[in-house]
Amino acid sequence: MTPAPRYGPPDASLAPRYTGVRTFARCPHVTDPEGADVALVGVPFDTATSYRPGARFGPEAIRSGSTLLRPYHAAQDVDVFASQSVIDFGDLAITPGNAERTAGQIADGLAPLVEAGVTPIALGGDHSIVLGELRAHAARHGPVALVLLDAHADTWDEYYGERYFHGTPFRRAVEEGLLLPERSLLAGMRGPLYGLEDLDATREMGFEVLTGDELSGLSPSDYSARVRARVGGTPAYFSFDIDVIDPAFAPGTGTPEVAGLTPREALAFVRSLAGMRFVGFDVVEVSPPYDDSAQTTAMLAANVAYEFLALTALESQP
Template identity: 50%
Template sequence: MSSTDSPRGPIDSSRVPRYAGPATFARLPRLDEVGRTDVAVVGVPFDTGVSYRPGARFGGNAIREASRLLRPYNPAQDASPFALAQVADAGDIAANPFNINEAVETIEGAADDLLGTGARLMTLGGDHTIALPLLRSVAKKHGPVALLHFDAHLDTWDTYFGAEYTHGTPFRRAVEEGILDTSALSHVGTRGPLYGKQDLTDDEKMGFGIVTSADVMRRGVDEIADQLRQRIGDRPLYISIDIDVLDPAHAPGTGTPEAGGLTSRELLEILRGLSSCHLVSADLVEVAPAYDHAEITSVAASHAAYELTTIMSRQIAASRSPQSAEDAK
């Protein structure tokens, strides 16, 4: 596929039933079928960094299965993302499940390769450990990036059992390594008990602002999205979503559920409110299908990934030709 070719979109569901064929994300082509892509959807089946319930290694494929029902036009953003830019499924990054340090290096190297082609990444985890190597790779290309972290938890703790790389530590490591723009960091949807008040003090010193799930409930999604846009400005933005940002009623299939979370509607509306931000890559992690009755969690995750992919596709199209982006809506 050349850069002038029209994007190849998903399989036509009026001709091939949604339940038939391989489960690529949104039934899109594989990367090897198109040769190049603007947005690479890539899985990282790794959950060795979890501190409670395992199973997120199966999350990427569960999201892909749930995404069979996604359709090519996104009315909420008035865009046909798969016509605006080439989006393809890049398969999985195979990381060593027995060695966290090696796995982190492998993920970083594979992300370097994909980003080196000019693609943006929509990564499907896996546990939240994978955010660190992904951020390292993105920062090599863009410099320190703004971060929006949707999660029930802070994930800025220091170590677990002496281990520096776990799903509860990636953003402390990222701040220490200088790969985040500390003037534009926010947690969204946090809630639940902590180890102590010092957790919040340490987090604030790193530069994070906090929007709790109660803030979203009281203030509403439009006000929250506006606050986040102002904090981010025009900086390159990375969005990291732990699906446990949703209440267990909306996302039971995750490793560390906490009561009192966002609804899936609130999450999607906040993401849509960020469509003007310069989104350079994103991840969605911690879907654990073993605990996910009726695919509630993986369906919500597939829709969140769809909104993020739409934002990136619209921005890619607009950067090439504002008029063609308008025509492809």
């Protein structure tokens, strides 16, 4: 019999799920990596946005949207808290208005977790935060493969002269040697572009790009096969921009694009990656001020993070 993990949520049959101080899935707020396997980490930074702000309030909204989660993931046949110790690490230090400095703070803030072998699941925050995350992971594992679900490729060079922006992190990451584009698959890109060359430039950097229409034409098992073939044995990082979902289901986001995935489709794509090991994850671009009155977007983002917990649980099962 394996001993119970050190950290996890309290028994919901003893205390209703709306009680307690808000943490992700009601897991304890712990700032010492010792005894943890997975850590939810808030990154409340949103001043690298080009349109709607508000993602600085994403972490607290996602935490509130996570209270209803139950331990047993039926579709994956796994209790996500039975074989792994899960903490809410709290929020990282950031500097509003300074994305470049914040990237360094994020890398520094994640380093103790990554060095201790704890898998971080970051709750954004706008997408600029991924640069700091990738710095922390590459420092430990070397350059990683990127699996991205996003309406945008986020490989532009600059916006308004700003090189550290929520549309540029993956270009900066390639320049810094943190990513292997030839091992990375970016999927879900849609909506109007500035020009024909936008996605071509992403492909010329070495990335494989599946547009939203191409992705919608794939079954989850087809998608899974494409990801696994692309990543191979490279340490992989998973980034999920909530704007890959149709704004009818996820209105609370910074740069909405019509005609996106349904939540059911997106969760099936994530589930199809069972058995893969990821060094870290994030779910970004949740902007609660633009969410609906039922906080649908935040609840969906919490469920995306729950899918990540299922992947790490499947990977850590004895």
